[in-house]
Structure formats: C-alpha cells, structure tokens
Amino acid sequence: MSRNVIDAVEQLVEPILETEGLELYDTEYKKEGKNRFLRIYIDRPEGKVDLDDCSRVSEQISAELDRVNPVSGQYYLEVSSPGAERPLKKPLHFERAIGKRVFLTTYESIQGRKKFEGLLTQYTPESLMIELEDDSVEIPPDKVAKARLAVAFQSKGGE
The missing domain is CATH 3.30.300.70 (RimP-like superfamily, N-terminal)
Structure with missing residues (x-):
C-alpha cells in the first residue's frame, strides 16, 4: 500500500x-x-x-x-530539503554524487568491512567505485544498505 x-x-x-x-x-x-x-x-x-x-x-x-x-x-x-548529508537512494542521486564524499554501509562484508567513507569516483547500475584514504573499492549497488553524502568538517588550523 x-x-x-x-x-x-x-x-x-x-x-x-x-x-x-x-x-x-x-x-x-x-x-x-x-x-x-x-x-x-x-x-x-x-x-x-x-x-x-x-x-x-x-x-x-x-x-x-x-x-x-x-x-x-x-x-x-x-x-x-534532503539536507547536506542527503541520502542516496536512486541512480540519479549516485550520478550527481560523483566527485563528492559519501558514506555507505553494505549488507555484507566487502574487502573485510561493511562501512565505507570516501570519494565516489564512478557509478553505473552494476557498480560504484569509492576512493578511500588508502585504497579504492568497487561495490555492487544491490549490496548497499544505506548511502548518504558525507560532509567533511575541517578544523581551522593550529589547534
């Protein structure tokens, strides 16, 4: 319904x-x-x-x-508004998030983990690519439990 x-x-x-x-x-x-x-x-x-x-x-x-x-x-x-840390649910949401920081969780472990935060560098209906600090990971969209934009906070130097 x-x-x-x-x-x-x-x-x-x-x-x-x-x-x-x-x-x-x-x-x-x-x-x-x-x-x-x-x-x-x-x-x-x-x-x-x-x-x-x-x-x-x-x-x-x-x-x-x-x-x-x-x-x-x-x-x-x-x-x-969906807000700064807007959820990513539809293909268009992921396409518009290319080049931005994202945070996502997966239903099952991928490369030994279920939580990922990094730069979304690529999206197709078959896979999305996230550039992590030390690596990059390819994730099938059907394995994504939740995804959203990640707002990066930067401190004002010297503290």
Missing part, C-alpha cells in the same frame, strides 16, 4: 515542483508511533532549497492532496 500512495503522490507533486523550478528528490510515507507522515523532499537542480521554497510548495501540495485525496486517513505532511 505504501508504494501505491508514494506513486500517486509523486504524480501529483512533480508538476507543481516543475512549475517552481524544483525537483522531487524523494518521498516517504511512514508510520511512526500512532502517526503517519508523508515526507516530500525537494531539491533545486542548480542551487539550494530554502524555507520559502518549502513553505510555498507545501501549501500547493497540500491543496492538491486535499483535492485528489490519494492518502486515506490522517497524516502529517512535511516538505523539506
């Missing part, structure tokens, strides 16, 4: 975002405790999403969801 809700919501949301110069990054429909949450993550292909974007788009999406009613029962709608 969750997948049907997500598909229906995405069909409603994408035209709204397109007219605003934004794109749909991801959609989640989850039950947490007693409540259900419909989370819509938006992005701007060139630039950043700000609070005004989220607020403006949230109103439009809410009105369209009320009109079409693809989600039965009560839920909370949240519209936000």
Whole structure:
C-alpha cells in the first residue's frame, strides 16, 4: 500500500515542483508511533532549497492532496530539503554524487568491512567505485544498505 500512495503522490507533486523550478528528490510515507507522515523532499537542480521554497510548495501540495485525496486517513505532511548529508537512494542521486564524499554501509562484508567513507569516483547500475584514504573499492549497488553524502568538517588550523 505504501508504494501505491508514494506513486500517486509523486504524480501529483512533480508538476507543481516543475512549475517552481524544483525537483522531487524523494518521498516517504511512514508510520511512526500512532502517526503517519508523508515526507516530500525537494531539491533545486542548480542551487539550494530554502524555507520559502518549502513553505510555498507545501501549501500547493497540500491543496492538491486535499483535492485528489490519494492518502486515506490522517497524516502529517512535511516538505523539506534532503539536507547536506542527503541520502542516496536512486541512480540519479549516485550520478550527481560523483566527485563528492559519501558514506555507505553494505549488507555484507566487502574487502573485510561493511562501512565505507570516501570519494565516489564512478557509478553505473552494476557498480560504484569509492576512493578511500588508502585504497579504492568497487561495490555492487544491490549490496548497499544505506548511502548518504558525507560532509567533511575541517578544523581551522593550529589547534
């Protein structure tokens, strides 16, 4: 059922975002405790999403969801940016992350480990390549449990 809700919501949301110069990054429909949450993550292909974007788009999406009613029962709608440490789930997410630091975990051990942080240097549907500090590793995408961008913090020298 969750997948049907997500598909229906995405069909409603994408035209709204397109007219605003934004794109749909991801959609989640989850039950947490007693409540259900419909989370819509938006992005701007060139630039950043700000609070005004989220607020403006949230109103439009809410009105369209009320009109079409693809989600039965009560839920909370949240519209936000995927953030600096955004999750990488779809092929497009990985393609856009090439040349950036990523952190990922795998379902099974690869080269003796399940956690990797490094520079994503290559992505295809068959493999992704991460350059680690001392080595590089090739990981099949179907072995990736979770992946996200990794924000590197640098100290201000001399301390």
